[in-house]
Amino acid sequence: MSFQLICFYAFAAVTVGAALAVVTLKSPVHAALSLVLTFFSTACLWLLADAEFLAIALVLVYVGAVMVLFLFVVMMLDLDLDPLREGFVRALPFGLLVAVVMLAEMLALIGVRSMDLQAPVDPAAAAGMSNTVWLASALFSEFLLPFEVAALILTVGIIAAIPLTLRHRTGIKAQNPSRQVRVEARDRIRVVKMQAEKPAAANQETSAP
Amino acid sequence: MIQFNPADLVTLRPELFLLGATCSILLIDLFLKAAQRDVTHWLSLLALAATAALVYCGIPAPGQSVPAFNDMFVSDGVAGVLKLFVLLMTGLVFLYGRSYLRDRKLFIGEFYLLLLFATLGMMLLVSAGSLVTVYLGLELLTLSSYALVALNRDSAASSEAAIKYFVLGALASGLLLYGMSMIYGATGTLDLAKIHAVADFSTNSPHRTLLAFGLVFLVVGIAFKLGAAPFHMWLPDVYQGAPTAITVFIGSAPKLAAFGMAYRLLEGGMGGLHGQWTLMLAWLAVLSLAVGNLFAIAQTNLKRMLAYSTISHVGFLLLGFVNGSASGYAAAMFYAISYALMAAVAFGMILLLARAGFEAEEIDDFKGLNQRNPWYAGIMAITMFSLAGVPPLFGFFAKLMVLKAAIDAGQLWLAIVAIVFAIVGLYYYLRVVKVMYFDEPADDAPLALPPDRAFRWSLSLNGLALLALGIAWSPLLEWCNSAFAAVAK
Structure with missing residues (x-):
């Protein structure tokens, strides 16, 4: 068994384990971090296959940008995921059974026989x-x-x-930069000439609706 | 190093035109006010019509195919016929959906844009010459469809349907990709024509098992997209949950595209493994016929009933594949076209009866339709008889052709099963007719028809076409047959 093959199995095992962790871990933050690990070990697999560019792109784009954004979203949403997971434990044994049977079948049929597969x-x-x-x-x-x-x-x-996401809400107090730039002094302040003192009767008259 | 052949662009003319038109509509729509949305509507229809003209002019002679972009794209008769009908169905969706969408405040430019992009995806899918193009065309179609189903975001049912559609669709795409990767591993190429030449299933072939596994995953992916049992779970919920104007789309055009995809992958790529996939498709067909017809009986919601009826029709469509001959594929394509036209009228009738704040999606909403509007009751009756396969309507001849294909393949048992389930299916189609003609209406007032004249006319024409094509079906069948002239008899 060459060193490369050992590396392949190691990285593949980490990838699968981390991917399982994504869907089984309780905390969404931990799940997102496991997804980072999944991406990272996939990148390592690609490096083994001499696809350096793709591996680096995966780390830079997905781990560096997409997952960080994901983590921010997960942390900000503060989700309560417990109700979502109620059915999970119940369905788990059956799901595992199906997965194990499929894995065994595939290993028995292709895994062993295609070892000498010419890439x-x-x-x-x-x-x-x-x-x-x-x-x-x-x-x-x-x-x-x-x-x-x-x-x-x-x-x-x-x-x-x-x-799907844009909602036009009415009554929002938004700034209009174009109008802000075009504003002139007379729009901002209006100097009104009026008497310093008004007779009380006249005041009442003007303020009446 | 970089080779580029300008003639490739000529082959891709319809797709490029549609893309250009879609991008123009995207920009024009930005500057339109909500009251001027009709401009987008008519421009979209114009774009579809012009694309259809370009497709029609570009169909190569029977038996010939023109590859482009290093065989990534193939233009041949099959692609031409499917594209024309895909464009026709999308045009009908635009015509039928307008007043419904306007009543529900969904009459927005994005509806048109997403549908046009989905149409482009279907055109690429049916012309795919490589596994990559199949996958990308499919994603372009499905991604637009997910968004369309979710378009009515204030409705919980729509959102639920969209999430289910998205998760199951992503799963199906994953399975399809997994199968493609195995086939790539076994053959060393993504090109469907090369896969066809290399795929070797003889007992001494070293890649026998890998190919077989890849094939299984491909078939599962195709069955998911077609909605064949036991991969049909998404279909009833999506049909019911989506706004009806979008159900018209999901129920019609993508079925043609999925047929094209199945043909490209199974005959175009895995033709050498015909003996293997025939049996898988035969069982899918039997299960779909059973599940579709038996579950449809219990439905009270018309959209849900039609969803289960889709599953049973997919079963019929798959019968055409069992033979693996040109006439079998032609029968399946004929069936896909007939089903798309029938589904469009059936869902169009639900749109016709719907008003602002009222969805006519229960079968009981059609009670006594004959007293309220005999003309549209007649159109609906024609459609239901055609879906059930009563002569001399279009649906009957479509069923006849696929049954003939199954018998030609020596699968008499399959044809018998199909006929038994077709008779079971008669019950629930005729129940709608009974409700329309013999039940008392809940409200005696004549039907308030939507003011959109283009909708009423095209719906009537669509319904009458089922009768006309039932009488003069042979030119269309001839056309389908000539499209498959390149396939070995």
């Missing part, structure tokens, strides 16, 4: 360039269409987020 030739190595260079050129030549469609999917995400 497809690494296209980057075949082209004699580094993984990152190959990824960059493949993304904009061979995979141009899927790349653009992925961009469309992100656009749909943005469009969908707006009707």
